[in-house]
Amino acid sequence: MHDLRTLRADPAGFDADLARRGMEPVAERVLTLDEERRAAQTALQEKQTRRNALAKEIGTIKRNKGDSAVQESEAIRLREEMEALESRAQSLDAEAKAALEILPNRLDASVPAGPDETANVQVKQWGEPKAFSFTPKQHFELGEAMQQNGQPQMDFATATKLSGARFVLLRGGVARLARALGQFMLDLHVNEHGYTETQVPVLVNEAAMYGTDKLPKFADQSFHTDDGRWLVPTAEVPLTATIMGDILDASLLPMRMTALSLCFRSEAGSAGRDVRGMLRQHQFEKVEMVSVTAPDESEAEHERMTRCAEKVLELLEIPYRRMLLCAGDTGFGAAKTFDLEAWVPGQQAWREISSCSNTKDFQARRMNARYRAPDQKAPVFLHTLNGSGLAVGRTLIAVMENWQNEDGSVTVPPVLRPYMGGLERLE
Known part of the structure; x- marks a missing residue:
């Protein structure tokens, strides 16, 4: 607001x-x-x-x-x-x-000009795409070929029978790998990055959606129930809305929270885009990071949050690049956004895997979230930030495609093996 x-x-x-x-x-x-x-x-x-x-x-x-x-x-x-x-x-x-x-946030002065993603600016690149001695497969080719009791471990046909298009059912080692990714990310953000682990409702009220700028702008991209509740498009909504209507003491800042949750998006307007595979789903899991800061701390917190997301990819040994989004590609509620794009060898492309945004006081004004600054008589609006750390499904894609072998097996990245009972390879 x-x-x-x-x-x-x-x-x-x-x-x-x-x-x-x-x-x-x-x-x-x-x-x-x-x-x-x-x-x-x-x-x-x-x-x-x-x-x-x-x-x-x-x-x-x-x-x-x-x-x-x-x-x-x-x-x-x-x-x-x-x-x-x-x-x-x-x-x-x-x-x-x-x-x-319905008006978007005002852009930070450092956001570059440009009409769309073609004008985004690469800030850095970590790692180099692997040179395979064979033609790398896409994740759905790998996952559908892996069998568990005669059924594919990445099963789109059964999911479609159950729920319709843009759903997936995971089995066996692939399901375990997805679970391992979520647990690994949570442990990293809690134990090394200082975020507080949080379990959140995935059904929220209209006030929570409005306060986090998802309503009315994105009503057609969200699922809702007959009793007025909304399925969260990301855990950003319940995590950020925990401070709705509050006046915090300055000693509590910065406040950092993380959650692994289901997310739901109707994907309105995306017909024909990424129809194959797990890139664009109605239901998916994501580890979300949310920070609440004083206004003069949010820029540094934005850099810190983005580094936390980058650390996940570095430990998984997945090449990525950081992009500063241009004016025309920056999201509705963001003043400034960094996207992380992972290299996906099956597509021979960089694909977004995380988005870290500073909304400044845009969300705080909508939800009337303030704090008492030592040098201010009246309460001051907080700054809120959110970032994917990371989207589990898209990280699963990146892991499977970057760690695949010529025989169709997938090597488990060393950092994930403790979460996989020591398993080194998915056959």
């Missing part, structure tokens, strides 16, 4: 930020609505003052046995006018809020 005072102070700058995202100017419309709302509220207060004075006049006249019909008639008229003004002010307030809540 945006601060109207900031918009009033620099409407041209506000519109310039939107223009960086390829959007039309809106400041004039929003400020007009706000001015009309304030005018209605001022008129309402003036009439309330007159009505209070009338009440005293009527009381005095009646105590003196006089005729107060004129004053009472004016009081009735004022009440009707006040009701109309109150309704008008509420309507204008709702209209201004509706206009603001």
Whole structure:
């Protein structure tokens, strides 16, 4: 959510930020609505003052046995006018809020210009793609060829029979490898990176979705139930919303949380994209990292969080590159985003495996989450950050494809073997 005072102070700058995202100017419309709302509220207060004075006049006249019909008639008229003004002010307030809540976050000054992902900037690359002596297979080719009791260990056909397209059923060693990845990531973030492990609900209310900027913008990309709850698109939602409406003590900052959870996305608008395999699923697992900081600490925390995600890939020995997203590719709620892209040899391509974003105070304003700064009289809005550390399914893809052998087996990365009972290879 945006601060109207900031918009009033620099409407041209506000519109310039939107223009960086390829959007039309809106400041004039929003400020007009706000001015009309304030005018209605001022008129309402003036009439309330007159009505209070009338009440005293009527009381005095009646105590003196006089005729107060004129004053009472004016009081009735004022009440009707006040009701109309109150309704008008509420309507204008709702209209201004509706206009603001669908506007994306203002971009950080360091975000490069550009209309789409083609303008993203590579910040670094770690590792080199492996030179295979054979043509590497894609993950679904490997997983479907591996058998468990005569059934594929990566089974899309059965999942489709159960749930429809964009689901997968894992068995045997592949299922165990996916579980090992999630546990390894959690242990790393908790034991070495200082995040607090958290188990979160995967059904949340509308306030949690709204506060974390998923509603109303992404309603068509999320699943919801008949009783008004929403299936979380990422554990970012419940983790960040734990501070909804709170005023934290500065001594609690930075607050770092992590969770391994199921995630659900309708993938609206993605028809025909990544139809084969596990890259784009309706249901998947992800290890999420969320940080809550003071405003002057969020930039450093963003770098720290991204390094935590990179560490996962480095320990798994998977080549990756860090991309700074351009203006046109930065997500709705983010002020600045780093994407990590893992090398996927089966596709001979770099594919996103993590996205780490600093939302600054955008989410905190929507959920009214603040803290008491030592040098401030009034509570100050917090900054929130979120990042994948990592998406389990996509990491499974990267592990299987990067660690595959010519005979179709997959070597288990050394760092995962303790989680696999010492198993060194999936046959």
